[in-house]
Amino acid sequence: MSSLIYTAFSRHLIKHPWQLGLALLGIAVGVAVIVSIRLTQHSAFEAFDIATHTTMGQASHRLVGPKGLVTNEQYQRMVLAFPALPMTPVINQRLTLPEHGRAIELLGIDPISRTKFNPGGKVDRLWFEPEKLISEPRSAIISRTTAAELGLRTGSYLTVNYGPKTARLKIIALLPPPHSPGGLVKGLIIVDIATAQEVLQLYHGISHINLLINDNYTATHLNKTISAAYGDELELLDLAAESRRIKRMTAAFYSNLNALSLMALLVGMFLIYNTETFIILQRRKILGCLRALGVSRRQVLQSILIEASCIGVIGSLGGIILGVFLADSLLGIVSTTINDLYFKTSIDRLSVASTTLFGSFSVGVASTLLAALIPALQATRIEPTLMTNRNSVQPPNIRQICIIAGIIFFLCNLLSWFTLEYSQSPNAGFVGISLVVFGFAAICPLAIIALSAGTRWLLSSQRFLPERHGLRTVSTAVNRTGPASAALMIATAASIGIGIMIMSFRVSVSDWLDTALRADLYVSGEHFDNQSRGVKLSPAFVEKIERLDEVTSTSTVLRQQIKTPSGNVQLSAYKLNAAARQGFQFKVGDSEAIWVQWEDSDVVIITEPYAHHNLLDIGDDLQIKTNTGERRFQIVGIYADYASERGNISMSRNTYDRHWERDDYDGIGIYVAPNVSIADAASSVTAVINANSTIVVNSAAELKQTSLEVFDRTFLITELLRAIAVIVSVIGILGALLAQQLERTREYGVLRAIGFTIPEMGRTILTQTFLLGATAAMIAIPVGILIGVILIEVVNPRSFGWTMIMQIPTALMVKSFAIAVLAALGAGLYPSYRAARIEVTDAMRYE
Amino acid sequence: MANEYPAVNLSRVCKNYGQALIKQRVLIDVELRINRGEFVVLFGRSGSGKSTLLNLIGAMDRPTSGLIEIDGIQISNLKERARTEFRRASLGFIFQAYNLIPTLTAFENVKLPLTLNGIFDETPALKILNDLGLENKAGSSVEDLSGGEQQRVAIGRALVHSPSLILADEPTGNLDIETGHEIIRLIDGLVRRNGQTLIMATHSQEVIGYADRVLTIRDRKVVEL
Structure with a gap:
């Protein structure tokens, strides 16, 4: 292949820095998000390993007491x-x-x-x-x-x-x-x-x-x-297995983040596709000329893909640098979430793993090539006859677009249905989401054409000539405006879908906390992590609390790690009063029947995640190692619990006492007398505690607030990634409009020459951007709801076993619609400004 | 042996555009023979089918039916790759809008067909730039050249690899009369010196005086004028 062709192409890119910048930005942001997520994960694990190594040295096993x-x-x-x-x-x-x-x-x-x-x-x-x-x-x-x-x-x-x-x-x-x-x-x-x-x-x-x-x-x-x-006094733990188990716990958290980072890359790919399409459109004459001079289709494809891979390499390198900085900023947020939810670790610095960087670099280059493939194939179809064809810009073939979009839409949704129906893996949920999103993205150009025609019909008065012209233009340039609108649609839909999931999750957790936290005050030994190293409460202490005038009744819990054939799990032994029993939301099982058997039979109730991870249902037996030997306990209920991803088992304290010999407690729920304020009761309880040790008292409201704060911190990173995806897509819209404006410079010149005023030029362009934003938002709402449904009904139950109450908040829909439209309008401001400043004489000469 | 064949031979060539109900017949049963070294002008108004005929002879398009032979090679049946290679080696094109590669210099544009044909000797490119009076503009970006200069670069690009057939589509269409004459004189002089065949589509009366033969398209057939 002639080096002169590469020289020609590279000089073309250098002469159009905006396009080059947009392509580089698209891939850089996508890669940056992937790098940042992977590096924070790597840093968290490395910090965990170092902390483990510090406390354990080269130890392979640990001997612990009950x-x-x-x-x-x-x-x-x-x-x-x-x-x-x-x-x-x-x-x-x-x-x-x-x-x-x-x-x-x-x-x-x-x-x-x-x-x-x-x-x-x-x-x-x-x-x-x-x-x-x-x-x-x-x-x-x-x-x-x-x-x-x-x-x-x-x-x-x-x-x-x-x-x-x-x-x-x-x-x-x-x-x-x-x-x-x-x-x-x-x-x-x-x-x-x-x-x-x-x-x-x-x-x-x-x-x-x-x-x-x-x-x-x-x-x-x-x-x-x-x-x-x-x-049973001592138990031998395999530390390597423990370490692996703890790291595995974070898998679902990171799979969500990785899915988000891939979405950012998908948006980036649309940006590259958009830029490549425009670059090829600009080079149609050059490519036609080269074809006439004897450059083969293969050489055209080869040269465009080599150029794309160069962009991919530079963009990915930029993305890696950006990603390292982004990871450094995200480290604090990720560290907090891991500490809140999984294990204690202090991520002191970012650990940069070369394998992560190389992997992300490869993904970046491969994505660029993939995004450039369709425009490159289109370029190979440019015929040398273009040189003798006076009409340089051919309108898109609407029929062809309709057929291709329809096929992609149908196939993607069919594949998505198959994936969700026939695969039980949580990752299948993400694949299903990607297919749905891609399928709907394909019909964006069709929606633009339809909406444009409909709006033109509505604005039939001559007063709306600038708007009508803008609508027609956006429709005829649909091969370039379509991908930009699709990118905005993807970002908005993902934002809505994740928003629905988070909102539903939050409402479910909040409802669950309202139901579960029946007592007014909670007393517990201070737990620093989920290894139950807190201070135990003695029976004498519980008795003291119960004797307080401010207290009408109490419920207690004792937590212990127990052995089952499927591994260790936390067992909670409850002494529950009537009010506390109402705190259990049974998803499976009849509550009345459960409470009848609760105290005197060897029965247990399990949480949704535990049932999901171990494929258990009511009526099944659980074999548990007790102090009196292996015993079978029948599962009589499955209840909602969002406190642990791994899940746990609960039984009555009476049942526990029949098989284990413990007299202490981990927590007390205190029911305050009707005429006593919670603050007064808390003071009295605290006075009892002062004589003891690091025991803490919290009101139900405080516990709920703390839990929801942890929840919000967990999803903070998700919010940040959502924002990044929206910003990238806004840049995409801006790029598409700039490209379109460049392409239509001569036309704008003609419009100005025949008497279009500067405000009318602005109206023309802003109508175009409004249409793009409105199309994106209108498709994004149903797609976002679909994403939300898949996340709630497929991904979360398969990852964690949690079911949620689906929420479709109107405010989120309105906000997302407004953001998409405003983003598109905002992206139209600069092109409007440029169009208004066009020198008529220069524009008329523009080739 | 090659001299036994005409430079261009078209037999019962038809060209239709569109399909079924909206079929547009542009050329019908065209018969044409052009000898080596001839300068043939294809004269006619816009839309008469001149460019279509040029595209067919230039292996840029396929006839709906009929045979096209260039230097004895039947190009109408060639596959895409072979047609591309044929264009690269045997044809030179001059377009109305010059169609130079804007990001290459004048010298690089002229050199392009040589490098595409695997010839890395730059002497022919330098020589033809001299012949065209562009030796001082070799390093200039083509965008900085005047219309006449750009068309001269395009002529250099069409001739540099010594193709047997040159196709020119309205080469003076974008130029003023004086520059147009100068360009025609240049093309005429160079192709006659090298014994190359030239087919030029034009609607300019002034060009007719340079031609050995003038053809036109009437009722979708090629006829002598």
């Missing part, structure tokens, strides 16, 4: 029983910093036994001299970042609180040392195990034991031995 406590005696027995097995005691607990008004994670370690976890001289992430921690009493090491935040340095003292207990720790080192390759351990304070016991006044035990299974012991052998020696 109440989050391993006694000193149990630890000593383990050391004696397995002398060749590297093991180290660990204490971890969250402390508060009274001088700074924030919390910090305490990690108590045994520096000497921990060294066994770094065989072969592997670098310990903690990176310090262990003997210092032992030799200097109440000494601590703190992460460098946290030290900077708290204004601490080596030699400073830090006051920490654990409930009513206070201690002062001396900072003896910061980690990692400067210029070291050490990891990030933000929000962590490390002390010797003895210091940790002193700070927590936990002299009789530790949190858990970390183990490194080596050639001397297999996990199976160890499990058997531990089971024989300790029964």
